[in-house]
Amino acid sequence: MAIIETKDLTKVFGKLIAVDHISFTVEEGEIFGFLGPNGAGKTTTINMLTTLMSPTEGTAKVAGMDIVKDANKVRSLIGLVPQDLTVDEDLTGMENMWLQARLYHVPKEVAKKRIEEVLSLVELKDAANRKAETYSGGMRKRLELAEGLIHYPKILFLDEPTLGLDVQTRAVIWDYIKKLREEQGMTIFMTTHYMEEADALCDRIAIIDYGKIKALDDPKKLKDSLGGDVIELALSNDLKDVTEAIAKMPYVIDVKKKSEIYRIKVAKGEEALPNIIENIIKMDLKVSKVSLIKPTLDQVYLDYTGRSLRETEGSREEVMRMMRNIRRVRT
Amino acid sequence: MISEAWVLTIREVKKWIREPILVFMMIIQPVIWLGLFGKAFNITGLVSIPPQLLQQLPPNITTQIAEIFNKMIGSIFGGTVDYFTYMAAGMLSVIILFTSMFSGMSIVWDRRFGFLNKLLVAPIARSSIVMAKVTSSVIRGIFQSALVFAIAFAFGLKVGDAFNILDLIGVFIGLFLLSLGLSSLFIALTIRVKSWEGHMAVVNLLNLPLMFASSALFPISQMPDWLQSIASFNPISYSSDLFRAFILHSHSTGLDLSKIALNFEVLIGFAVIFSFIGIILAERGLRKS
Numbered sequence: 001m002a003i004i005e006t007k008d009l010t011k012v013f014g015k016l017i018a019v020d021h022i023s024f025t026v027e028e029g030e031i032f033g034f035l036g037p038n039g040a041g042k043t044t045t046i047n048m049l050t051t052l053m054s055p056t057e058g059t060a061k062v063a064g065m066d067i068v069k070d071a072n073k074v075r076s077l078i079g080l081v082p083q084d085l086t087v088d089e090d091l092t093g094m095e096n097m098w099l100q101a102r103l104y105h106v107p108k109e110v111a112k113k114r115i116e117e118v119l120s121l122v123e124l125k126d127a128a129n130r131k132a133e134t135y136s137g138g139m140r141k142r143l144e145l146a147e148g149l150i151h152y153p154k155i156l157f158l159d160e161p162t163l164g165l166d167v168q169t170r171a172v173i174w175d176y177i178k179k180l181r182e183e184q185g186m187t188i189f190m191t192t193h194y195m196e197e198a199d200a201l202c203d204r205i206a207i208i209d210y211g212k213i214k215a216l217d218d219p220k221k222l223k224d225s226l227g228g229d230v231i232e233l234a235l236s237n238d239l240k241d242v243t244e245a246i247a248k249m250p251y252v253i254d255v256k257k258k259s260e261i262y263r264i265k266v267a268k269g270e271e272a273l274p275n276i277i278e279n280i281i282k283m284d285l286k287v288s289k290v291s292l293i294k295p296t297l298d299q300v301y302l303d304y305t306g307r308s309l310r311e312t313e314g315s316r317e318e319v320m321r322m323m324r325n326i327r328r329v330r331t
Numbered sequence: 332m333i334s335e336a337w338v339l340t341i342r343e344v345k346k347w348i349r350e351p352i353l354v355f356m357m358i359i360q361p362v363i364w365l366g367l368f369g370k371a372f373n374i375t376g377l378v379s380i381p382p383q384l385l386q387q388l389p390p391n392i393t394t395q396i397a398e399i400f401n402k403m404i405g406s407i408f409g410g411t412v413d414y415f416t417y418m419a420a421g422m423l424s425v426i427i428l429f430t431s432m433f434s435g436m437s438i439v440w441d442r443r444f445g446f447l448n449k450l451l452v453a454p455i456a457r458s459s460i461v462m463a464k465v466t467s468s469v470i471r472g473i474f475q476s477a478l479v480f481a482i483a484f485a486f487g488l489k490v491g492d493a494f495n496i497l498d499l500i501g502v503f504i505g506l507f508l509l510s511l512g513l514s515s516l517f518i519a520l521t522i523r524v525k526s527w528e529g530h531m532a533v534v535n536l537l538n539l540p541l542m543f544a545s546s547a548l549f550p551i552s553q554m555p556d557w558l559q560s561i562a563s564f565n566p567i568s569y570s571s572d573l574f575r576a577f578i579l580h581s582h583s584t585g586l587d588l589s590k591i592a593l594n595f596e597v598l599i600g601f602a603v604i605f606s607f608i609g610i611i612l613a614e615r616g617l618r619k620s
Binding site: 050051052072073075076078080082084085086088090091095099100102103104105147 | 444446448451452
């Protein structure tokens with residue numbers, strides 16, 4: 001069942017089209033990722049879906065409710081963990097949680113139990129009575145995550161959940177997100193510009209650039225669309241060239257020999273690998289080295305947007321200009 | 332809506348009492364005003380007669396002259412010859428003005444830190460956000476002006492001989508109304524302002540005129556006509572007159588009920604109109620920027 005449904009969703013800031021007629025659906029219970037560089041329209045889309053901004057054009061339904069007409073109903077069904085750290089530093093973790101619980105009208109008795117529960121989920125129970133200003137970046141993010149969960153939202157929106165966090169903390173946050181889906185069956189809509197993150201967490205990914213969805217599928221299929229995996233192998237008793245023999249084997253798309261190493265392009269790497277090795281052994285040959293190279297989302301991204309994520313991240317000037325533009329047209 | 336506003340008010344008050352330096356700074360400023368300006372400005376000293384001249388005059392004439400001067404000054408300064416007392420009563424309004432400015436500032440801060448967005452995605456009435464800001468500002472304002480009142484008392488504020496608990500209650504009702512109106516006004520003005528600098532510009536533009544073009548520090552009757560007409564639109568004039576009427580309540584003259592009623596009417600009107608404007612703007616102005 002589709003829990004988020006958008007139709008021609010568009011947001012224009014002055015002359016800048018931040019989100020350009022995007023239509024997609026998110027199924028109940030899945031982790032859906034929006035992948036794209038800074039300024040691609042990810043956060044603007046989240047802002048519209050979470051009722052913070054109204055669309056210039058188009059409509060969207062979240063949990064069956066219209067984001068403009070039933071904005072308040074939408075608000076009570078969703079949780080948002082924003083990009084910035086917005087916990088109140090002057091309050092303790094516990095007070096922040098209570099504030100959130102009261103704002104979402106969670107009855108006192110229920111709230112007491114749930115606060116315990118979510119705080120232990122994000123492992124902040126021991127620090128709950130300390131002021132949030134003493135928390136590290138990772139702890140604040142976890143508190144933020146806990147706040148987003150207090151009312152058991154049907155859909156949790158995570159805007160760049162690991163932006164600016166160190167590698168260990170990022171892994172911890174990933175675990176929480178996975179746990180949430182497994183234990184609560186929550187639908188999660190997240191944005192990220194980290195390839196690994198989208199790959200590790202998301203059931204489906206939409207690649208967004210210049211406000212448009214360039215591709216939408218599960219990470220594996222997106223990678224498969226590049227034309228498959230590559231097996232590299234070397235033979236120990238390689239007396240004659242077996243390129244042609246390998247080319248005839250199942251799964252194999254293309255073979256090239258380059259200084260003792262066979263570079264074999266195959267359709268399904270995991271299935272092809274044992275099959276090819278078996279066939280080589282049957283030919284009385286020995287495999288001395290083998291590796292399976294899977295395409296990365298990086299390559300997929302490059303393929304769809306014509307620029308690599310790293311490149312855009314590196315080009316600070318472009319990003320800054322875009323940010324300035326957005327800021328200017330909004331004021 | 333009321334419970335939402337209450338929860339947010341508690342947040343504001345908690346933040347406030349945990350920053351003792353903020354409370355201290357806001358009190359120290361008016362105390363300096365009271366101490367330096369209020370004490371230095373000795374009006375009776377200005378019109379005192381030099382001792383050599385005094386010796387040449389017969390004693391009954393000097394007492395008569397002193398009486399005439401006191402009456403003149405008393406009529407100008409609303410019944411007191413002590414400028415410190417005059418100004419301390421006006422200072423209560425100025426304190427409310429200062430604390431109200433901060434209500435607008437805190438909304439700018441919440442916007443900058445993204446906390447406002449958190450409130451905007453929550454299923455709460457937009458007006459409760461503004462109501463909480465106003466309520467907490469009123470609480471702060473009343474608390475601080477009460478403190479300044481006590482300090483002024485210790486410094487030598489002379490209340491009228493008939494000053495009683497009812498007068499004190501009257502003062503606090505006036506403080507409440509003025510604070511409600513001013514906080515709403517400042518929030519309405521800064522609700523779409525995104526930067527701290529922008530907020531300071533708005534506040535500074537209003538701050539000094541509101542303070543000086545009023546009867547808070549100096550009697551309106553001594554101002555030029557154009558300034559008088561500006562001051563007559565200033566709610567701080569009405570609140571200052573009101574506080575003074577209560578504080579200087581004496582048996583000989585009693586309370587000028589018609590003047591008090593007029594001051595109350597203006598303050599009630601001011602508070603009601605601006606809190607409505609604040610709530611209406613909350614629905615429209617509190618958007619994601």
